[in-house]
Amino acid sequence: MVTPTKPRKDFTLPASARIKSKKVMDRLFEKGTGLWQSPFRMVFTTIPYNEEQPVRVGVSAPKRKMKKAVDRNRMKRLMREAFRLNKQPILDYCRQHQVGLAILFISQCNTLVSFRKTEDKIIILLRRLTTENAPTAKLTDDRNDQVL
RNA sequence: AAAGCAAACCGUCUUGUCGCUUCGGGAAACCGGGGAGGAAAGUCCGGGCAACAUAGAGCGCCACACUUCUUAACGAGAAGGCAGCCGCGAAGAAAUUUUCGGUUGACAGAAAGUGCCGCAGAGAACUAUACCGUCUCGAGUGAAAACUCGCGAUAAGGGUGAAAACGUGAGGUAAGAGCUCACGGAUCUGUCCGGUGACGGCAGAUCGGGUAAACCUUGUGGGUUGAAAGGCCAAAUAGGUUGGGGAUUAGGGCUGCUCGUCCGAUUUACGGUGCUUAGGUAUCGUAAGGCCCCAAUGGGUAGGCCGACUCAGGUGUUACGCGAGUAACAUCGCAGAUAAAUGACAGGAGUCCCGCUUGCGGGAACACAGAACCCGGCUUAUAGGUUUGCUUUCUUU
C-alpha cells in the first residue's frame, strides 16, 4: 500500500526542493565539487540532512553563453524537467545514507539542446554522482567542521 | 482577379498524461478557477508612488521651440498654418506665380552682439582696395579706323566659387547702376479687413549673403534620488542599556586540560584621619566603574511580510467633437513570480516545402521574442494571414 503512493509523489518538484538560500549558493561555488558532461556542468555539496527534502536542486544558464532570455528560460526548464523525472535514484541513495545534498546544474551550451539529449546527460551525471564521488564519507567530516 | 502602397487587426489550435505558481474551498487527502507580449525588448521621453530637502529672488546648468487643441504629463498625439521636394496641368515675353494629388519638415530669432566661411577668386561682408572688360576726358602715334599711356567713372558682361550684394523686361545714360517705371520676390510696420491663433489679404516703407544640430538672445519647463525607494516583524551569536545577585588580589600569557609558572597589580567622586604652609600624598569607609551569573529591553543581521497588482483598468452602447479624445450608463475581473512560476512528453488538426498517382506520401519548419513596482507614448525586431482604402493592368456585364 505504501509503495504505489511513493513513486507518484516523487515526480513532484515543489519550491521547498529547490535552492532558495544565498548561503547554500555561496557554499556551492566555494566548496562544491564539479562534474562535467558535454554541455552541462554539475556542482554539488553536502547540506544538513532533512527527511522531507534530502536533495535540493538549482538550475542556471549563464548570459555569457546564451544571449536571448527565451533560450535561457527554456534551457533551465528542460534541465529542471529532466531532474524531476529522474530524481528517484538519488533520493533513495540519500535516504539510505542519511545525506543531504545540494545540486546545481549549469548549462554551458550556446544553442538549444533537445529534451532527449538533456535527459540523457542528466541521468549520466546523477549516476556518476552516486558511483564515482560517493559523498557519504566526506559528509560527516564537513558537518563536523561546520558545527565546530 | 492580380500587383503595388498605406492603415488597422490576428499572430497556431486542440486532446490526454506528468509537473510549476497563485487564489478559493477543505481537518487532511485532494478538488475547482487564473497563469507572458504586441512589442513583455531598447531604456529614448513623460507621469503615478516613496524618501529626503525646501524663507524669497537671481546667476549658472539641462531640456524644449509655427499655432490651437487633447492629456495626469510629455520631447507624444490630433487638426490647422507655412515652407521644401515630386507628378499632371494652367497663366506669363521672362522672372515667377498657381489649381489638384502625394510626400517631407528639430518649423522661434542671423534686422541685438561675437565667431567662422578652407582652396579658387580682384573681392567672402554694415561703407566692395576693379583681374579681364565697358565708357568720358587728357597726351602720343596715325590720313582714318584704331592702338598705347595716364587721371577718373562703372558691378551691365566674362571669369572664380556652394554662395558675388533683389530677379525679368523696358526707359535712361558717355558707359552704367532700383537711377526711374511695370510685373514678381523678400523683410519690417499697421487705431485696416478675415481668422481663437499660426497666418492670409490690403496699404506703406525698405532691399540688410550663409551658418544658431557655432557661442548666443528670447520664451517655457525642471528640487534631488529611485522600488535594491521606503515601511513593518524578527531566530542564533557577539556587543549596548537597565535592574538584581555574587566575587573583590581583578585580569592576561604559556598548555589540548589540570597542576605549575610568568606578566601585571587598582580608575573616579565624596567624607573622616595622619603628614605637609599650600599644592599634594598615605590610609580607612561609602558610591560609581571594571569582572562573573540571571532577567528585561532598544537598535539590528540572516530570513519573512507590506510596497505589489482595482486601476489615468478593459469591453460595449449612447451623446458631444472634423479629430486626438471627453462624459454618462451597462458589463467584466483579465499573471503576480522573487536563485525567480507560465513547462515537458505523446497524438490529432492547420500553414509552408518536395514528389507524383491530384489527394495521397514524406520530410523539415511554424516568425520576432519572456513580465520583475505600475501606467502613457516613442523607437527597433517580426514567418505568415485577415479586413479596409487608393492606384495600375486584364476579363465579364
Place this chain on the structure above:
RNA sequence: GUACCCGUAGUUCAAUUGGAUAGAAUGGCAGAUUCCGGUUCUGUUGGUUGGGGGUUCGAAUCCCUUCGGGUGCA
C-alpha cells in the same frame, strides 16, 4: 535596476575642435641583396571612419536613431 563611456587599414594608434587624397608604424604581396632563409633596402596593397538618416557648400568630427563592446553604483 540605474548612471555613463568607447567603436577609424588584418593589428596598435593619429587626424592641429567642421576644410577636401583619412596618415604613421607593423602586417600582407612583389623586387633587390644571399647558395637558401633571416635581417636590411625599395616599391606596392589594404578603409562602407560599426550601420542608417539629418544639419551644412563641405562630416571621422555636430545632431538623431540603431547595433556591438565595456565601466561605475548597489
